[in-house]
Amino acid sequence: MNTDQSKEIAGFRGMVIRDVEGKPKAGFEQLTLSDLPDNDVLVEISHSSLNYKDGLAISGKGRIARRLPMVAGIDLAGTVIRSKVDAWKPGDQVVVNGWGLSETEWGGYTRYQSLKAKHLTRLPTGFSPAEAMAIGTAGYTAALCVVALEDWGVIAPGAGEVLVTGAAGGVGTVAIALLAARGYTVVAATGRESQHDFLRSLGATDFVARSALAEPGKMLQAERWAGAVDTVGSHTLANALAQTQYGGAVAACGLAGGADLPASVMPHILRSIALIGVDSVMAPAAKRDRAWAFLDAHLDRAKLAALTTTSSLDALPALADAIVKGETRGRHVIEIA
Numbered sequence: 001m002n003t004d005q006s007k008e009i010a011g012f013r014g015m016v017i018r019d020v021e022g023k024p025k026a027g028f029e030q031l032t033l034s035d036l037p038d039n040d041v042l043v044e045i046s047h048s049s050l051n052y053k054d055g056l057a058i059s060g061k062g063r064i065a066r067r068l069p070m071v072a073g074i075d076l077a078g079t080v081i082r083s084k085v086d087a088w089k090p091g092d093q094v095v096v097n098g099w100g101l102s103e104t105e106w107g108g109y110t111r112y113q114s115l116k117a118k119h120l121t122r123l124p125t126g127f128s129p130a131e132a133m134a135i136g137t138a139g140y141t142a143a144l145c146v147v148a149l150e151d152w153g154v155i156a157p158g159a160g161e162v163l164v165t166g167a168a169g170g171v172g173t174v175a176i177a178l179l180a181a182r183g184y185t186v187v188a189a190t191g192r193e194s195q196h197d198f199l200r201s202l203g204a205t206d207f208v209a210r211s212a213l214a215e216p217g218k219m220l221q222a223e224r225w226a227g228a229v230d231t232v233g234s235h236t237l238a239n240a241l242a243q244t245q246y247g248g249a250v251a252a253c254g255l256a257g258g259a260d261l262p263a264s265v266m267p268h269i270l271r272s273i274a275l276i277g278v279d280s281v282m283a284p285a286a287k288r289d290r291a292w293a294f295l296d297a298h299l300d301r302a303k304l305a306a307l308t309t310t311s312s313l314d315a316l317p318a319l320a321d322a323i324v325k326g327e328t329r330g331r332h333v334i335e336i337a
C-alpha cells in the first residue's frame with residue numbers, strides 16, 4: 001500500500017447535488033476527506049471541465065445524478081496523493097472521463113476525490129492536466145467519433161465532405177480540428193453565424209445553417225456527406241443520414257437538439273449507410289487509450305488553446321445555464337487548485 005500520511009488536508013469546497021423537496025439541487029458546500037467515498041485512490045484535483053451533461057446536472061434541467069448526494073463533474077485531472085493499490089502511486093498524474101462520475105460516482109468539481117483505481121487513466125503523454133481537461137469528455141468523444149468513422153472505412157482524405165453538427169460546441173469544435181488535421185473537407189452545421197470565422201480558423205471550409213437540418217426532411221435526400229459527426233440528434237440526425245452518400249456513415253454521440261430519432265430505414269437499406277453509436281462514459285480502457293493517442297497525434301495545440309476558455313469553480317452555475325441554452329463556445333476548463 002502506498003500512502004502519503006504527511007499531508008494535512010483541511011476542508012475544501014465542492015459542488016454537491018442534493019435532493020431538495022424531490023428535485024436535484026446543486027450548490028457549493030464545504031467538504032472534508034471523511035465525506036468522500038471509501039475508494040482506492042485519493043486524487044488532488046487541479047482541473048475539471050464543463051460538458052453539456054454537467055450543465056444539465058448543475059442547472060437541474062436533467063436528472064444526471066442517479067444517487068444523491070452527489071459531487072458533480074464528469075471530468076477531472078490531478079495527482080494521486082494516497083493509494084491502496086500498487087498500480088497507482090503518490091505523484092502519478094491521472095485523468096478520469098465519465099465512468100459514471102456525477103451519475104453514480106462522486107465527480108470532479110472538488111479539490112479532492114476518492115476514486116476507484118479501475119476508473120483512472122494515466123495523464124496522456126503530450127498533454128498537461130489543463131490541456132487534458134480542455135479536451136475533456138467532449139474532446140475525447142470527438143476523437144472516438146472520428147476514429148469510428150475511419151475504422152468503418154467511410155472517410156478518407158479526398159473522399160468528400162464530412163459534416164459536423166453542433167459545430168460551435170465542445171464536441172463539434174474538437175471534431176472540426178481533428179478532421180481538418182486528417183485532411184478532410186469539413187462542413188460545419190451551426191446555429192450561430194457569428195461563429196463562422198472562428199469555425200473556419202479551426203478548419204471548417206463551408207457551413208450549413210442549424211435550421212436547415214432541424215426540420216423534418218425526406219427519407220432520402222441529395223447525397224452530400226461522406227460521413228458525419230452528429231451531436232444534435234432528432235431531425236438533424238435523421239437529415240444527416242438522409243443526405244449521406246452511398247456507403248457512408250454517421251457517428252452519433254449527442255442529443256443537444258433532442259433524444260428522438262424520427263428517421264426511416266431507407267438510407268440504411270438503399271444506400272448501405274451506417275449509424276454508429278458512440279458512447280464515452282463506459283468506453284473500455286483500450287478504446288480510451290486509442291482516442292487519447294489519436295488526439296496526441298492529430299490535435300493542433302494552438303487550435304485547442306483557441307477553442308478553450310478557463311474559469312474558476314465560482315463560474316459553474318452561470319456556465320451550466322449557458323451551455324444548456326447552447327450559448328457557450330468550444331471547451332471550458334474549470335480550475336480547481
Ligand SMILES: NC(=O)c1ccc[n+]([C@@H]2O[C@H](COP(=O)([O-])OP(=O)(O)OC[C@H]3O[C@@H](n4cnc5c(N)ncnc54)[C@H](OP(=O)(O)O)[C@@H]3O)[C@@H](O)[C@H]2O)c1
Nearest residue numbers: 052166167168169170171190191254255256257279280326
Ligand atoms: N455519447 C457520449 O458519450 C457523449 C459525450 C460527450 C457529449 N455528448 C453529448 O453530445 C452533445 C454535445 O455535447 P457538447 O459538450 O459538445 O455540448 P455543447 O458544448 O453545448 O455543444 C452543443 C452544440 O449543439 C448546438 N445546439 C445547442 N442547442 C441546440 C438545439 N436545440 N438544436 C440544435 N443544435 C443545438 C450548439 O452548436 P451551434 O451553436 O454551433 O449550433 C451547441 O454549441 C450533448 O448532447 C452531449 O450530451 C455525448
